[in-house]
Amino acid sequence: MLHAFIDESEFGAHYFILGALIVRDENLEAMNHALDEILAEYAASTEFVRPDAELHGYDMMQQKGDWDGVPLRLASSVYARAMKVIDQYAEAFYVECIDRVRQAERYVRLYNHRSTAIGYILERVHEYAHRLNEHAVTYLDDHYTAPAGRKEFIQYKSLGTFGYRSSRLDRIDEMDFHDSREFRGLQAADLCTYIYNRVTNCSDAVPKAVTAQNRLWDSIASIRSRGRCRIWP
Structure with missing residues (x-):
């Protein structure tokens, strides 16, 4: 059994991004435990990091949410170690990015970027x-479009997907929002998807930030090589 964790990211009104992190059933508990251990270690050695903090790329790099007040060097260190764990235990990482600007230029009929x-x-x-x-079970981050997403999944299973290589997804047993x-x-999927967004769209950031985000992206080279990152159209 495979577990596919799907997370979204956006770059303004230009790009809508979905990343899918695939993990084998026998490796999922080990990955979860290793990520918990990283946070527990930092929580024991510093007053800033909470052991139950949510690993969220934007919040970690911008000191928001659970990472409010956490020094950037500490958040970056946690991020780097988490990415190594993800690359060790996950199977593959895929990205499907919708270029909304290019779609509007090329097509008269615009397809909903999220559904696509x-x-x-x-x-x-x-x-x-x-x-x-x-076979796979898929998990998506909860969103107000969840009811529509569940209906679309049922349609995909009965009628096939949107693409020219339509599929009824017979290898996916479940899809739900959590x-x-x-x-x-x-x-973990969020950490990977956020860094994809950064390296794709923020190459003109300050040199120190570019170096850091490239290093994080390189740290999941193994799972990237078994997946694919694509921008459509």
């Missing part, structure tokens, strides 16, 4: 599971 991205990313999960002769605080897997 979800359809494409589910196709990638299905293809990976088929390649391994496995609170990311309850799943380290969703948090």
